Amino acid sequence: MSERIMELNKMVDVSAGGHILYLYDDEDAYADNAAAYLISGVRAGDLAILMDSGERTERIRARVSAHLDENQREQVVYVDAEKFYAVHESFHYKVVIEHFAELLQPYGDRTTGIRTWAHVLWKAEDGVESQLEKFEEFADRSVHGYRLLSVCAYRGGSVSASLQVKMLRSHDYVMTDEELSSTDLSGRSAATVFPSLSEQQMRDERNRDTRHRLEEVSRQLEKVIANNLDPVALFDEERRLLKVNAAFERMFGWSSEELAGQSEQRLRERIALRETSGGSEERPGPEVLPNPETPARKSESATVRTRSGRSVDLLLTGFALGDAGQPGGYAVIYRDVTDFRSSERRLQESVERYTSLKKHNHDAVFSIDGEGRVINTNPAAQRLTGLTTEEMIGRRFVDWMASGSLRDIVQENAAQGEDAMRPTVRIRHADGGEFEVLTSTAPIIVGGENVGCYILAKDITEHKRLLIEKQVAEERDRAKSEFLAVMSHEIRTPMNGVITLTQLLLETEGLNDQQREYVEVIRRSGDALLNIVNDILDFSKIEAGKADLQPEPMNLREDVARSFDILLADSRAKGLELGLSVAPRVPDIVLADPNKLRQILVNLIGNAIKYTEKGGVFVSVDTEEEAPEGKARLVFRIRDTGVGIPEEQREHLFEPFYQLDNFMTRKSEGTGLGLAITKKLIELMGGEIGVSSKPGEGSVFRFAIEAQLPDFGDSAADRGESPLFPNEEESFSLRILVAEDNKVNQLVMERLLGRLGYTADMAPDGVEALEAASNRHYDMILMDIRMPRMDGFETSRRIRESPQTYGTPYIVAVTANAMTGDRERCLAAGMDEYMNKPVDVKRLANLLQEAEEGIRHSGENSGKIRGESKSPAEGEER
Numbered sequence: 001m002s003e004r005i006m007e008l009n010k011m012v013d014v015s016a017g018g019h020i021l022y023l024y025d026d027e028d029a030y031a032d033n034a035a036a037y038l039i040s041g042v043r044a045g046d047l048a049i050l051m052d053s054g055e056r057t058e059r060i061r062a063r064v065s066a067h068l069d070e071n072q073r074e075q076v077v078y079v080d081a082e083k084f085y086a087v088h089e090s091f092h093y094k095v096v097i098e099h100f101a102e103l104l105q106p107y108g109d110r111t112t113g114i115r116t117w118a119h120v121l122w123k124a125e126d127g128v129e130s131q132l133e134k135f136e137e138f139a140d141r142s143v144h145g146y147r148l149l150s151v152c153a154y155r156g157g158s159v160s161a162s163l164q165v166k167m168l169r170s171h172d173y174v175m176t177d178e179e180l181s182s183t184d185l186s187g188r189s190a191a192t193v194f195p196s197l198s199e200q201q202m203r204d205e206r207n208r209d210t211r212h213r214l215e216e217v218s219r220q221l222e223k224v225i226a227n228n229l230d231p232v233a234l235f236d237e238e239r240r241l242l243k244v245n246a247a248f249e250r251m252f253g254w255s256s257e258e259l260a261g262q263s264e265q266r267l268r269e270r271i272a273l274r275e276t277s278g279g280s281e282e283r284p285g286p287e288v289l290p291n292p293e294t295p296a297r298k299s300e301s302a303t304v305r306t307r308s309g310r311s312v313d314l315l316l317t318g319f320a321l322g323d324a325g326q327p328g329g330y331a332v333i334y335r336d337v338t339d340f341r342s343s344e345r346r347l348q349e350s351v352e353r354y355t356s357l358k359k360h361n362h363d364a365v366f367s368i369d370g371e372g373r374v375i376n377t378n379p380a381a382q383r384l385t386g387l388t389t390e391e392m393i394g395r396r397f398v399d400w401m402a403s404g405s406l407r408d409i410v411q412e413n414a415a416q417g418e419d420a421m422r423p424t425v426r427i428r429h430a431d432g433g434e435f436e437v438l439t440s441t442a443p444i445i446v447g448g449e450n451v452g453c454y455i456l457a458k459d460i461t462e463h464k465r466l467l468i469e470k471q472v473a474e475e476r477d478r479a480k481s482e483f484l485a486v487m488s489h490e491i492r493t494p495m496n497g498v499i500t501l502t503q504l505l506l507e508t509e510g511l512n513d514q515q516r517e518y519v520e521v522i523r524r525s526g527d528a529l530l531n532i533v534n535d536i537l538d539f540s541k542i543e544a545g546k547a548d549l550q551p552e553p554m555n556l557r558e559d560v561a562r563s564f565d566i567l568l569a570d571s572r573a574k575g576l577e578l579g580l581s582v583a584p585r586v587p588d589i590v591l592a593d594p595n596k597l598r599q600i601l602v603n604l605i606g607n608a609i610k611y612t613e614k615g616g617v618f619v620s621v622d623t624e625e626e627a628p629e630g631k632a633r634l635v636f637r638i639r640d641t642g643v644g645i646p647e648e649q650r651e652h653l654f655e656p657f658y659q660l661d662n663f664m665t666r667k668s669e670g671t672g673l674g675l676a677i678t679k680k681l682i683e684l685m686g687g688e689i690g691v692s693s694k695p696g697e698g699s700v701f702r703f704a705i706e707a708q709l710p711d712f713g714d715s716a717a718d719r720g721e722s723p724l725f726p727n728e729e730e731s732f733s734l735r736i737l738v739a740e741d742n743k744v745n746q747l748v749m750e751r752l753l754g755r756l757g758y759t760a761d762m763a764p765d766g767v768e769a770l771e772a773a774s775n776r777h778y779d780m781i782l783m784d785i786r787m788p789r790m791d792g793f794e795t796s797r798r799i800r801e802s803p804q805t806y807g808t809p810y811i812v813a814v815t816a817n818a819m820t821g822d823r824e825r826c827l828a829a830g831m832d833e834y835m836n837k838p839v840d841v842k843r844l845a846n847l848l849q850e851a852e853e854g855i856r857h858s859g860e861n862s863g864k865i866r867g868e869s870k871s872p873a874e875g876e877e878r
Contacts, residue, residue: 018172019143022153023164029177030153031056034117035063037151042068042075046113046149049103051079053121079103081121091122093135100142115149129163136170165224169319231334237327239264239289251336253307264289264330272305288318289330304334313341364437364457367444372396372406375452384437384459386430397455402426402434409439410453427457435461502526549684553710553747554594556634557582560621563601570609577616578609586621587632589747591708596681601636603678604701608640615641615698624704635704644695653691654679678703710748734851736760737778737809739769739795741787749782749814756845766790770798770806777807780851783831785815793829800830810851 024030038048038060050060057078064076084099085091107114120135122128136152143150152171159167168174225232231248235241240263243256252271259267288300299317306312315335320327364381366374374392382388385400398406404425426434437457444452502523505511511519564580571578601619608617620637627633645653656676682689686706693699738749738760746762753760761776763769765787773781781799785792792813799806812833813826823834833847 018149019140019170020149020151020173020175021167021171022151022175023156024153024177025156026177027056031059031063033177034060034153035067037115037117038064038076039067041113041115041149042072044113046115047075047077047107047110049077049079049114049116051081051084051116051118053081053119056119057081081119085121087121087123089123090125091128091131091135093131093138096135097138097142100139104146113149114146115151117151117153119153129160132159133163133166133170136167140170162224225331228333230336233259233267233332233334235264235289235330235332237329239330241267242329248334251306251312251334252304264332274303275300288316288332290318290320290327301337312336313338361456364459366392366397366455366457367452368397368406368455369452370450372398381457384427384429384435384457400427402428409455410441424460425457435459436464549593549596551591551593551708553589553591553743554597555588556586556590556621556707557588559594559598560601560619563598563605564619566602567605567609570606571617574609574613576609576612576614577618578605579616579618581618581620583620583622586623586634587709589710589751590632590634591710592705593685596685597705600678600681600703601638603674604636604638604703607674608638608642608699608701612640612642612698617641627706630709632707632709633704634707635702638701639698641698644697645691645693645699646695650691650693654689734758734779734848734855735776737763737769737772737781739763739766739781739787739792740784740814741765742784745784752841752844755841756848758848764788766792766795769795773799773806773809778809779855780810780812780848782812782814785813785826792831793825796826796830810847810854812847 022033024033034050034052034056038050041048050057052060057080061078065073068076082088084103085096104114120132122132139150139152142148156176225234226245228245229247231251232245233241233248234243240261241259244254244259245256249255254270259270262270299315302314302316304312304314313336315337316332317335318330318332321329321331361378362380364384365378366381367376369375373394373396377389377392381392385392396406402425404423409423409425424436424438427437428434436459438460439458440456442454442456443450444454502519505519506516506523560580560582564578568578605617605619617638617640620639622635622637624633624635654675656673679689682703682705687704689701689703691699691701736753736758738746738753740746740749740762741764746764750760750762760782761772761778763772767789769781769783770790772778783792783796787795792815796811799809799811810833811831812835813831814835815822815826826834835843835847
């Protein structure tokens, strides 16, 4: 303890009552002081209680009895300290506090005062000082709660210096042998003085020893403050800063010399002390130094800002040094609790997330303790059982189980892996109904100990019913598919022989007109039957969701024309005109499924021809203005001059097996699936179909589909620049190989090179590129990086390693990679240049021209033409 505290203690008026810490060194002085303390209390009318061991108790009893009469001696209660503190067992502060409460219980109605003298005893073992610290904290509360005057006595060397410092916080006064001897603890008679040695010389010696001890303790306290990991600031009695420790300087960034002499208010302003509160309004930091209206020790939460601007959460503890009424100074401890506050916030957020998840979980959640009883539930659990949470708490979970046991659920969940089936049980509702639930469990861990589990119960009653219905439907579909496959095979096999042999028969000589007519009837009948089988199989495949698009580059005009070629003979046989109109703005090349589009057109145009007796069928193709970026919205119109369709029949037109003419009187053949299949295919291609018609005048079928547009880049003509095509007189025929696995990109490169007046060979991967280069030495290779079987890096390395086999072509990396370091990797692999996708036409033309000039000047390609004309976009920014 510091010299300042000891000096302040000498001025304390102990007669006011309170909690006194007595650190003694001399056994005789201890006995004298204890006896005087008890005698003065009894004479003042108080009940005096002594807690000490047998030998010391008898010494003190002898002194007390000599000064009190028989009635007064009855006001002294002696308690065996060894039994009271249970010294033969481990010291536990809760047990001692309970003993203290039991000791005072008979005197609860006493109107006069009570004073206690307790010599604290304990069994020496690890962790006991922690228990002593907690004991003194609780004892301090009890003393003030019972309004006692209490002395806790310790031999000076029995507790560590650090524990003594901690005890300062839980006692009102700290006394030594001499100090306690010179203090009037009765508060009633100034004449009551404790016994002390009469020899002045011995008193002086004790005073000198005390001063030396105080000086040593003061130095030790200074070391404690200086080496404290928490920042500490010391203030004088006028609240001016005396000094701060090294931890303060490290945290806040100001030295002790810079802050010395400042007021506590000025220090709070400098470190931007702000009160920690739940509101959004920021308020100045709290006053932490005690004053006459506040306790001698205060703790507050606040935030500060250091010299570097860093925000720190603090717990501030301020206390007076000495008497709270007339303190000799103050100290403030600034404990950094930033990490604690952050952890506290994360914990709160975690609790709130857990609570919200549990509350809004669609599955029932039961919290179960170690005995299988319900601790808590969520709303879904209440709906599952028909009971409130309050009705379930404390009851066993198995009360609602119609089958199985809790042990089965827990053990099966523990044994199952993530992919294994979880156990199912039946839960009984309060109304008698039962639900089948799928269960899973999670342990409840508190302090590293498993104290229960969570049971999650998912109601699968409806799900299981739907699953059974789904399985039945799938079995039905599978049986239907198998039947159709068998029937297709059984019908197609004989039909193949009929149709093939009929065609061969028609090609033979010697048939008369009547025989040829009969054979033609057989052929047409066979074709009709085969078309019916194809329609049924196509519709079944679409209905089963097994029809997929196979998009590929297609020439739209050519594919539409091929559909016309298929039906040209039918239209000529009926003397009908067949017309096609394609708007100029329709793109030549699109990315779509040509087979599906051809099937749609053949169905619609074939139907138009079937129901038209005179006039013709006319097809137009155009595009819509509004289409997603990179796509074209293609619009097809098929107009005929046939019989038309009555309005009441149009809504059924696209239904399976529906036909316009009656089964008994119809003139046309077919299954009635053609338009249903057509509608499904159009929807599969992202489009829709509609029809308008007037009976007797004809019909118009309109459908639209979406198709992807390939990116060919911008030509020079599109940008209004000078042509990039080489001069015919100066043109040099470069041998070019394009190594590219994507068909669309192959088409793009072929078209771009064609615009620039070049042709090229194509290789779909690195292996075929090497094979082509070994058969024909190329002047330039446009090399993709990512290809199957062998990528562009490995292909380029092999070409450079074997120039005798592959020559020395000018290799340009053409890739969608545009990450940092990609260009360097390409050059390190032996490539000469690097070009990003989408391909810039001007950039490609410049590279081709460089290759031509290099070969023309040197007579051959050395493979070292390395981009003398790099564009800024390629060479600098990338």
